[in-house]
Amino acid sequence: MKKEIYALVDCNNFYASCERVFRPNLARKPVGILSNNDGCIVAMSKEMKDLGITRGVPYFQIKHLIKKHDITIFSSNYSLYGDMSARVMKTLATFSPEIEIYSIDEAFLSLQGIEKEKLTEFGQNIRQTVQKWTGIPVSVGIGRTKTLAKIAARIAKKYPGYRNVFDITDHPKLDNILETIPVEKIWGVGFQYAKMLKKYGYNNAFELTNAPDNWVKKRMTIVGLRTVKELRGISCLELETDMLSRKQIVSSRSFGQPVTKLEELQEAAASYCTRAVEKLREQDLVASQVMVYLTTNRFKNEPQYANFISAKIPVPSAYTPDFLVKVKEMLKSIYRSGYSYKKVGIMISDIVHQKNAPLDFFAPCYLDDKRKIIMDKVDSVNRRWGSGTLRYAASGMEQKWSMRREFLTPRYTTCWQELPLVKAEENE
DNA sequence: TCTGGGGTCCTAGGACCC
DNA sequence: TCTGGGGTCCTAGGACCC
Numbered sequence: 001m002k003k004e005i006y007a008l009v010d011c012n013n014f015y016a017s018c019e020r021v022f023r024p025n026l027a028r029k030p031v032g033i034l035s036n037n038d039g040c041i042v043a044m045s046k047e048m049k050d051l052g053i054t055r056g057v058p059y060f061q062i063k064h065l066i067k068k069h070d071i072t073i074f075s076s077n078y079s080l081y082g083d084m085s086a087r088v089m090k091t092l093a094t095f096s097p098e099i100e101i102y103s104i105d106e107a108f109l110s111l112q113g114i115e116k117e118k119l120t121e122f123g124q125n126i127r128q129t130v131q132k133w134t135g136i137p138v139s140v141g142i143g144r145t146k147t148l149a150k151i152a153a154r155i156a157k158k159y160p161g162y163r164n165v166f167d168i169t170d171h172p173k174l175d176n177i178l179e180t181i182p183v184e185k186i187w188g189v190g191f192q193y194a195k196m197l198k199k200y201g202y203n204n205a206f207e208l209t210n211a212p213d214n215w216v217k218k219r220m221t222i223v224g225l226r227t228v229k230e231l232r233g234i235s236c237l238e239l240e241t242d243m244l245s246r247k248q249i250v251s252s253r254s255f256g257q258p259v260t261k262l263e264e265l266q267e268a269a270a271s272y273c274t275r276a277v278e279k280l281r282e283q284d285l286v287a288s289q290v291m292v293y294l295t296t297n298r299f300k301n302e303p304q305y306a307n308f309i310s311a312k313i314p315v316p317s318a319y320t321p322d323f324l325v326k327v328k329e330m331l332k333s334i335y336r337s338g339y340s341y342k343k344v345g346i347m348i349s350d351i352v353h354q355k356n357a358p359l360d361f362f363a364p365c366y367l368d369d370k371r372k373i374i375m376d377k378v379d380s381v382n383r384r385w386g387s388g389t390l391r392y393a394a395s396g397m398e399q400k401w402s403m404r405r406e407f408l409t410p411r412y413t414t415c416w417q418e419l420p421l422v423k424a425e426e427n428e
Numbered sequence: 429t430c431t432g433g434g435g436t437c438c439t440a441g442g443a444c445c446c
Numbered sequence: 447t448c449t450g451g452g453g454t455c456c457t458a459g460g461a462c463c464c
Contacts, residue, residue, distance in 0.1 A: 034432090035431090035432035035433070036432050036433065037430090037431095037432070038430080038432095039430075039431055039432055040431060040432060042432070042433090056431090056432090057431085058430070058431040059430070059431085060429080060430040060431080061430090061431085063430090076432085076433095103435095221437090221438055221439070222437095222438075223437070223438065246435080247435085247436080248434090248435075248436095249434085249435095250433075250434055250435075251433090251434085252432095252433070252434085253432085253433080254431090254432070254433090257429095297431090298431090299430095299431055345433095403432095404430090
């Protein structure tokens with residue numbers, strides 16, 4: 001069996017770091033990023049974490065700390081983060097022929113073939129290059145399995161002595177290191193499993209490696225067993241290098257303010273639906289199932305209602321109007337008047353590649369149809385002039401329901417009008 | 429006043445078929 | 447007394463991830 005070596009490259013405090021690239025004056029200052037609708041804290045710089053603020057807290061609960069600690073708050077700016085992520089990934093791809101982009105801010109690299117003694121040095125090289133080319137600080141964890149590489153990255157980040165790179169491969173003190181990792185910090189062990197494991201006396205990663213296979217499988221399914229084996233150094237999770245096409249696309253948003261009218265809900269649903277079908281086309285996919293749901297605000301002490309409904313699209317399609325028509329009528333059928341709604345959402349599923357779409361004898365297939373030409377035109381206009389330039393009337397003009405984004409930064413990297421300007425010194 | 433959004437995988441159980 | 451059994455497909459729900 002060949003012995004793999006994996007590196008996990010993890011961007012430090014990614015969203016906060018992205019904002020800082022364009023606001024260098026915020027280095028070493030507390031920076032926080034809000035969720036959609038400016039609802040919760042979703043990302044923080046180290047300085048803000050050090051204040052004891054935790055991810056996920058509602059913004060209004062920590063508002064009083066903002067001034068006191070001179071925290072800078074941003075609304076989330078996904079076009080910026082997505083673009084910065086692409087730059088980081090492109091840089092990483094120059095270091096290894098095999099790379100798995102695991103999330104917006106993490107990638108696994110195969111380091112097969114690199115001499116064992118040089119792994120740390122190689123990791124440092126990655127870190128420095130990404131910093132130089134993109135401005136984003138990263139940590140690198142190296143190990144024989146993806147799960148161990150994750151743990152290594154955690155250590156790299158935690159102890160400054162390692163300068164953000166840690167190699168756990170064949171480490172003489174592996175057991176001692178694993179003893180310092182509480183079970184809930186292991187990749188694949190979440191809140192529920194951690195609770196269960198502790199009940200049975202498994203408190204840290206080392207203890208978990210001694211759990212019997214059958215017991216683990218029974219309580220944590222085959223997935224949990226793989227995690228445990230990976231901790232023991234047996235690789236069970238391979239690098240997934242090719243982008244698998246998605247199985248579902250979800251688009252939903254809480255409203256900036258409560259919505260009561262069916263027409264407004266329909267507008268919002270139409271706008272999310274438009275976005276979801278756009279995402280479908282970005283990957284040359286078509287879908288034949290669409291679901292729509294709506295819900296009231298569960299945090300409020302007022303009448304609650306939630307419902308969903310789904311429908312088939314007769315011929316797999318990526319033509320937005322095919323979906324808009326369905327969504328509009330479906331929403332009408334589950335809408336009940338007299339409630340204050342907080343959110344609607346769209347889920348598109350039964351997704352296949354355009355080329356693999358089942359054919360219908362009586363209907364033209366999307367790929368060969370003029371509908372595809374229309375959609376391609378719409379997409380290219382919106383790419384060129386900014387998304388939302390061409391819209392469907394169904395999405396409405398007022399969009400009173402649209403989300404709050406009070407602290408939004410410019411789209412520095414994805415919109416010509418919002419490029420950062422470099423000013424010459426004027427103090428002469 | 430104010431509480432995110434977008435994904436994946438696995439399993440159990442029911443429906444249905446032969 | 448004693449009511450088969452195996453296969454497939456689908457869905458809901460639960461766990462996890464970022």
